[in-house]
Amino acid sequence: DFLCISLVNGFIQLRFNLGDKTVILQTFQKVHTDGSTWHSLRAGRVGNEGYLDLDGVNITQKATAGMNALDTHTDFFVGGVSSLNLVNSMATENEPTGFSGCIREIVINNRELKLTVTDPKDGANVGDCDGTACGYTVCKNNGTCQVEDLGFSCSCPQQWVGNTCEQSIYCSQNRCGSQALCIPEPILFSYICVCALGWSGKYCDQKITFFTAKFVGNSYIKYIDPHYRKRDLQQSRISLNFTTNQTEGLILWMGKAEDEDNDFLALGIANGTLKIVVNLGERISVPLIYSKYSLCCGRWHVVTVVQNQTCIKVYLDEGPILFEDIDPQRKYTALNYGGICYFGGFE
Structure with missing residues (x-):
């Protein structure tokens, strides 16, 4: 298996x-090779449906019957590979050659790769594209x-300070303690402290314990x-009070x-009523509302959600309230949630 952009x-x-089989997509337009034009490229796949977007012009290869998973166990290479002999003969149209040019931002599945000397695992013959610090x-x-x-220095906008303009002026002398996060409030010319678990108070300086979690909207x-x-x-099976x-x-x-491709099961309140949303892999979120x-x-209420392949059952205060088969075709049947559960909100 492979995925290659060239x-x-x-x-x-x-x-x-x-x-x-090898799926091939190609942009309609050429890139500018004058060395002074930056391009924005988005590429990827959902199952065996591929997409390619250059500067807002999109190409999509519709899904067909066949394999759906990319099984690779090698390193991720950018700009070239350690040995061109490693490149699958179907991965490029012509003989494989390394890329000549500049890349200044790479995001893989919503995770930005840092293009620095220290972050990559390995590399060779890479310089700084800007040519300066x-x-x-x-x-x-x-x-x-x-x-x-x-080296360099940064001239910061009015509301930012620090060597690289990384800190808000409202947080530069904050009193947030104990691993708390300072969030600037420019409209109020102030800040708020977001407390780590086990701490409370305006400045997160009060140590606490809890046995019933209380959420306040930004928790x-x-x-x-x-x-x-x-x-x-x-x-x-999820049950909570x-x-x-x-x-x-x-x-x-x-x-x-x-990422929008991630499987998930969500439970919440919308307009005062119960709402459940499930995505098993189709990128189509199916809302169930009671x-x-x-x-x-x-x-106090007890809610139980049971997922059996594509069948979703919901119980409220021990009584059944919802039942739906969200995909009778059974194209995707597993909730690949990555072992991660959030309660009350997100980080």
Whole structure:
């Protein structure tokens, strides 16, 4: 299996093979090779459906019957490979050659790869494209980089300070303690402290314990399931006891929450009623809403959600309220949530 993006006669090509056939997509337009034009490229696959987007012009290869998973166990290479003999003969149209040019931002599945000397595992013959100490995005928050004899300096916008304009002026002398996060509030010319678990108070300086979690709208708890790899992902059962006096809010999210392709099961309150949303891999979120009963006003409720392949059953206060088969074709039947569960919100 492989996935390869290459430059072919001025066009961008995406090629991938999931084990049965090679899918090929090519952009309509050529890239500019004058060395002064930056291009934005998006490429990827969902199952065996590929997509390629150069500067907003999109190409999509519709899904067909066949393999759906990319099984690779090698390193991820950018710009070239350690040995061109490693490149599958179907991965490029012509003889494989290394890329000549500049790359200043790479995001893989919503995770940005840092293009620095220290972050990659290995590499060879790579220089700085800017040619100076400024490079790309050295200065944060729209700061202006200035080259100096001993490196660089950043000229920061009015509300930012620090060597690389990384800190808000409202947080530069904050009193947040104990691993708390300072969040600037420019409209109020102030800041708020987001407390780590086990701490409370305006400045997160009060140590606390709790046995019933209280959420305040910008809270969350994250759990990692240590037994995830041993679980039958075609079956899940979630049961929880909650109360609220609000008409909107996320109660539970099972999933990575990193990309629109990620599987998830979400439970929350919308307009005072119960809402469940499930995505098993189709990138189509199926909402299930029970609008016959208001869940606000401070009463305690027990909700249970049972997933058996594509069948979803929901119980409220021990009584069944919803049942739906979200995909009778059974194309995707497992909830691949990555062993991650959020309660009350996200990080």
